[in-house]
Amino acid sequence: MDEAYKMKSDWYHHGELKSWVEDEMKPSQWNDEIYGLFQTAEFIYEEFATKADLREIAEGEDRKEDEFLEKLADAETPLYLSCVSHSKLSAIVLLFGLKTQNDWSDKSFTDLLETLPKMLPEDNVLHTLFYEVKKFLKSFDMGYEKIHACINDCCLFRKKYKKLEKCPKCKASRWKTNMHDGEEKKGVPQKVLRYFPIIPRLKRMFRTEEMAKDLRWHYSNMSDDGKLRHHVDSVTWNQMNDKYPAFAAEERNVRLGLSTDGFNPFNIKNTRYSCWPVLLVNYNLPPDLCMKMENIMLTFLIPGPKQPGNSLDVYLEPLMRI
Template sequence: MFRDACFQDDCNAEPEVEIRDEGLTLNVEDVETPLYEGCAKYTKLSAIVVLYKHKATHGLSDKGFYEILGILREMFPLDNVLPESLYSAKKLLKVFDLGYQKIHVCINDCCLFRKELKHLEKCPKCGESRWKLNTKTNHIYKGVHAKVLRYFPIILRFRRMSRSVEMTNDLTWHFTHKSQDGKIWHPVESPAWESIDDRWPCFALEPRNMRLGLSTDGFNPFRKLSTKHSCWPIVLVTYNLPLWKCMSQENLILTLLIPRPKQPGNDIDVYLQPLIEDLN
């Protein structure tokens, strides 16, 4: 399923909710301290970033990463400041983690237990408990959620994008690089884009306004064909970016992760509530 969406604000409207960026605290010594005396290329922080990127790119296990740290510490001079454990490395990188929210969901996808429903024990629509139920004994395990949605807030992620000079230039690429030959090379030349501009001219005047595509598809996280369990990520695509960047992996924004034993179908609207609220 694929939906295009553009979000606009009233030209003169004041924001209804004040959005506060979470402060990032990073030890200056970690940024400036050389990996070892005389090392001019890597600092303590940059070395960990490079190693952790290698771990993520090649799917290296935590045990394997821990062993690499131990090997490198023995290879480097004795005064090296490389962390001794994976825990220490993660603690150093925690400052860059924007985190996510866990939101309890009705087992029948009726509602999200948030806002005015946050403290309810049962779904107001179907009456099912929000906690895990033993189907054989009917015992309810309070404190163990039956189903949980993971939401990755987008506002701070958009703000982080705007902190990069290169990214801010890319976000206005669509405004200055329209096709001149009458061919569609980028969504900016599409009739749908022009329709949005005609309907909301105030929105179109600011090239930094975000043009977003909403995409989702299910996959089996266990890599087994014998089970029907599926997981559904909701991904935002930023159409402001140049053609060769808007669909690149590093620019796709994961916003929601829906764990389910089956596909969400029309009930996906329930899960989209926090995302739509932040977009508005």
């Protein structure tokens, strides 16, 4: 971006400071609120936490770790005793990928799962029901959250709006309308945003020793010859470090880049439908890894049929603070 560019309008829709200069000179209102919450939480923890509380927290963490290791051992079980090419997890992911790519119905996929074990040795561990496959994958936080949205992109029906029947701004109904009798279909939303939580994925990345090292690559690999080889060598990176020194001091803090664009998922040119995936790129990783497909995270899936346009921030702004 041209360094001579200056923002001419103020950002005020979501509580930002009115002056761009003031925003650069002091922390934002949001940062002040977060800092205050951290101070309050730290005070409560120091004043009221007992040895029993600390022991309970430690036991809870150990229990979660043991449960994760058990699930991991189960996932790494060979498909059958003498199988060396596929584990239980790899076989299920491969089959589920085929279902998605070829648009198989749930019934046809269940029929396949019921048939395959009959062709494999008796000691195979393949699930025979689609429900069991979904439950198995969800245990690794591979699912997504459905969040109802206003048909006009005014709000998300979550937190304080979770129980509302109509949009608080445009008064549009949350539910679809029956085409025949005009009555609302309670429980059937007009629009659904799909959110893929990123925190469980980041936790899994830090659980892997090699990946944990890669996630700290940016901290000690800045260019020393003035050439731009990675985002860490950019002027913007240094400006962020200067603005948020406490964040920059911790090498494990993750820096993410957001990208989105619309596409037609139906592959039919005469069908006007625009679905918007929102992707996150991990800038902590080395340059040969950060742009690889397996390291780019799908975070939101914004449904169509029309593009969200200027209302895109209605989805992103509240959810990025989860």
